[in-house]
Amino acid sequence: MRVELDNLSKSWDGVVGADRITLDIQDGDLVAFLGPSGCGKTTTLLMVAGIYKPTGGTIKFDGQVVNEVAPKDRGIGMVFQSYALYPHMTVYGNISYPLRIQKVSKSEIRERVQKVADMMGIGDLLDRKIAQLSGGQQQRVSLGRALVKEPQLLLFDEPLSNLDARLRLTMRGEIKRLQEGMGITSIYVTHDQVEAMTMADKIAVMSDGVLQAYDVPEDLYDHPKTLFVAGFVGNPPMNFFDVEIMATNGDFRAKSGAIDLVLPYDRAKKAAERAKGKVVMGVRPEDIYLVDDSAPPAPGRTLSADIEAVEPLGREDLLGVTIDHVQMRVLVDKTKGARVGDAVDLVFDLSKVQFFDPETEQSLLWA
Amino acid sequence: MATGKVGRRFSYAFLILSIVPILIGYTWLVIATLSTRTQGLLPINAEGGIGGLTLSNWKFVFEGDIWNAMLNSLLIAVAMVIGVGIASTSGGYALSRFKFPGRKAFLTGTLVLHAFKAEMLLIAIFFVLRWLGAIPVIGDYIGFNSVGGVALVMVALELPLGIWLMKGFFDNLSWDMERAALIDGAGRFRVWWQIMLPQVRPGIAALALFTFIAGWNAYLVPFTFTIGAKVANMPVFLNQLISDTAPVNWNLVAAVGMFQMIPLIIFFIFTQELLLNIYAGGSKGT
Structure with missing residues (x-):
């Protein structure tokens, strides 16, 4: 089912929860609403579900405005972070509840519940009480309950946030496989960018009730349209520092204090043409290297820095360094043996450098 | 330590x-x-020595009056449990979940009204019951000097507490469960009946017990708005017993008092397990 949101807004007595959200979800796609808590993603989801009444704008399902349609008539299934199972019913009671309301015949209910439960791997738990299940099992019941009525649209509200990391990983893959296999249009609310990046066909990044970007995951990462998106997508987050772009001898250079870097021509030219004075330059931690045999110093792209912190991440070390009072994060190979207090040379790979207007926070390259 | x-x-x-x-x-x-x-x-015993045990104090059990009083007490208590139960569970849910004009005023209003003692309202209630009694057909059952009238007044006096108590229980339930049920296809009434009420069973049990005790032990209201043995409940009957016999036979009064306690003890035994669950239960599975 195709879902269109047009200028969708919600406010409570002047407090804005969602501000003129406009986006278009294609049939069969999984779209992630990504943003920090309180950014309006759940508010928007609950409007799509019909729980919240929009204070402005429209929601269309397959071209039909559904603003006034009751939740039960929208043909949706929803999975909650808290699972929201009915604790006084058994697993069977929970999964069969939507069908019992629809007055489906007993034998058909039995058949459909068993089929969904088997698909979710909880076929042998149907007689259990909810309190006797683990968190992962409860979320499977919740998913089964959402799927059993064969909805046109599946809504997920941070469904994996209450699970431990390992389980989250398996459930992530399972949900994606199910969703793709059944071809159900889905909206997936999360604050976890890894979840969003790995599962979603498109990601809507939100903050403060405003839609910041709506794009395929790769574009969000490589072509962020705003400073917020650039800083929010990617882990560890992108480094930002204020520089001036100067044209000298046919080269563009970024300058600020001890920072003096030769920029790639195309990107720098585009940014320089649109910049009004200083710009915010963005470089991801994985695009900065420690100078050694495998990464020789490059003229115009090497700076000296002091290591102030080392965070071992397992395969890699995350370094906190300062270059003339500017702090940056650098992701390096563990084998480099970086230590706090070391003075090192860093070489910058600027082929993916980003530039933003410090006032409007819009990208000077892609906006 | x-x-x-x-x-x-x-x-x-x-x-x-x-x-x-x-x-x-x-x-x-x-x-x-x-x-x-x-x-x-x-x-x-009569000689002043230890002894003189007897069952004669319990002879009243074979007389009709006490059973009539017991039935009246039971009618008042059960009517209260049902009336307060229905109004409080539905009203408490609405006040907990819906936004409507006058909601806040209603909440503070009930709280303020609860602060007034029943004694202050006796004369006004008397007039209300007289008017109710003038209604054709049903007037005889809910007016002055009727068990129904007493029950009605007692329900009204007990409602503020009941509504606030149930609102508190509903406030503690997660919204997600309710939203899930709405999306699963349930209407508001079904959500209340099939999903929310089962979660607040301990609260309902507590309210039922409080109301039953209040109804069973009610004295002031039945004493004020009833005349004669026919509509007297147990406490009023006990009072009549004290004032009718001179000198007062305290041992008989003790026996009647004891008799009055028995149903309460039975009621408590049946609800105590639910009551003990109040704090253990709550939001299981959410």
Whole structure:
């Protein structure tokens, strides 16, 4: 089912929860609403579900405005972070509840519940009480309950946030496989960018009730349209520092204090043409290297820095360094043996450098 | 830990000391119902020696009046449990979940009304019951000097507490469960009946017990708005017993009082497990 949101807004007595959200979800796609808590993603989801009444704008399902349609008539299934199972019913009671309301015949209910439960791997738990299940099992019941009525649209509200990391990983893959296999249009609310990046066909990044970007995951990462998106997508987050772009001898250079870097021509030219004075330059931690045999110093792209912190991440070390009072994060190979207090040379790979207007926070390259 | 042990002993000693007067009271009650006369906790016979145990105090069990009073008490208590139960569970849910004009005023209003003692309202209620009694057909059952009228007044007086209590229980339930049910296809009434009410069962049990006790022990309202033995409930009957016989036969009064307690004890036994669940239950599975 195709879902269109047009200028969708919600406010409570002047407090804005969602501000003129406009986006278009294609049939069969999984779209992630990504943003920090309180950014309006759940508010928007609950409007799509019909729980919240929009204070402005429209929601269309397959071209039909559904603003006034009751939740039960929208043909949706929803999975909650808290699972929201009915604790006084058994697993069977929970999964069969939507069908019992629809007055489906007993034998058909039995058949459909068993089929969904088997698909979710909880076929042998149907007689259990909810309190006797683990968190992962409860979320499977919740998913089964959402799927059993064969909805046109599946809504997920941070469904994996209450699970431990390992389980989250398996459930992530399972949900994606199910969703793709059944071809159900889905909206997936999360604050976890890894979840969003790995599962979603498109990601809507939100903050403060405003839609910041709506794009395929790769574009969000490589072509962020705003400073917020650039800083929010990617882990560890992108480094930002204020520089001036100067044209000298046919080269563009970024300058600020001890920072003096030769920029790639195309990107720098585009940014320089649109910049009004200083710009915010963005470089991801994985695009900065420690100078050694495998990464020789490059003229115009090497700076000296002091290591102030080392965070071992397992395969890699995350370094906190300062270059003339500017702090940056650098992701390096563990084998480099970086230590706090070391003075090192860093070489910058600027082929993916980003530039933003410090006032409007819009990208000077892609906006 | 040593201090912990001492502290525990102290609290036990304190608890035991504080229930001693109550235990003595009940012990006397039981002994008194079975004797002709008592001195302190001891049964005394006509000669002043220890003895004189008898079952004659319990003879009233074979008379009709007490059963009539018992039935009236039961009618008032059950009507209250049902009336307060329905109004509080539905009203408490609405106040907990819906936004509507006057909601806040209603909440503070009920709280303020609850602060007024029933005594202050007696005369006004008398007029209301007189008017209700003038309604054709049903007037005889809900007007002045009727068991229904007493029950109606008692329900009204008990409602503020009931509504607030149930609102508190509904406030503690997660919204997600309700939203899930709405999306699963349930209407508002079904959500309330099939999803929310089962979650607040301990609250309903507590409310039912409080209301039953209040109804069973009601004295002021039945005493004021009923005349004669036909519509008297147990406490009013007990009072009549004291004022009718001179000198007062305290042992008979004790027996009737004891008799009045029995249904309460039975009711408590049936609800105590639910009551103990109030804090253990709550939001299982959410």
